[in-house]
Amino acid sequence: MVILEDPEICVSEDLRFYLGMIQGCIGRMASYSCAFKGGCGAFLLALLALLQQAELTVAEVHFSFLAILLSALLFAMIDAYYLSLERRYRVRYAEVVDNKRAIELFDMAPPAASHVERSRVVDALFSCSVGGFYLSLGFLNIGLSVLLLV
Numbered sequence: 001m002v003i004l005e006d007p008e009i010c011v012s013e014d015l016r017f018y019l020g021m022i023q024g025c026i027g028r029m030a031s032y033s034c035a036f037k038g039g040c041g042a043f044l045l046a047l048l049a050l051l052q053q054a055e056l057t058v059a060e061v062h063f064s065f066l067a068i069l070l071s072a073l074l075f076a077m078i079d080a081y082y083l084s085l086e087r088r089y090r091v092r093y094a095e096v097v098d099n100k101r102a103i104e105l106f107d108m109a110p111p112a113a114s115h116v117e118r119s120r121v122v123d124a125l126f127s128c129s130v131g132g133f134y135l136s137l138g139f140l141n142i143g144l145s146v147l148l149l150v
Contacts, residue, residue, distance in 0.1 A: 015096070018106055022093045025108065029086035033079050037133055040075035044068055044137065048144050065145045069138065076134040080125035085110060087119045 051064050088110035095111070113119045124130055 014105055019093065019096060021106070021108065022089055022096065025089045025110075026086055026093065029082045029089065032082045033086070033129070036075055036079040036082070040072060040079075040134075041137065043075075044072060044141060047071075048141070061145065065141070068141055068145075072134055072137055072141065076125060076130060077121070079134075080121050080127075080130045083124040083127065083130055084113065084119050084121050087124070088113065088116050091116045091119070 047064070047068055051061070056064065091111050111119075113121075118124075118127075
């Protein structure tokens with residue numbers, strides 16, 4: 001059994017482990033966001049491929065176009081939620097590193113969205129990584145839907 005005489009070593013090791021746990025949460029949120037983008041793209045392209053094979057009336061094409069846009073909006077909202085959580089965990093990480101305030105060690109709750117700049121879901125929805133992707137996917141959807149009508 002090894003007894004450490006310097007308590008700073010234990011605190012430092014605990015702190016390093018805690019930062020690793022926070023970094024793991026940040027990594028998971030980023031991978032969830034990436035998975036939603038890939039899943040949304042695959043889902044929408046599969047829907048468009050199925051619609052292209054079917055002979056649809058103009059009203060059915062408009063309805064399917066609306067359904068595709070709503071499903072893309074749902075994917076975007078979930079993606080924005082994970083981006084806002086990721087931003088809040090990044091703030092938690094910075095707080096622990098900078099020792100700005102007393103933080104209970106191993107507290108994994110992210111800071112409240114009201115205390116973190118640009119961490120609301122609406123802010124994340126209009127960010128470049130979420131809004132830009134889903135907006136370009138929407139324009140692609142509009143273009144492909146117009147091609148279906150021709």
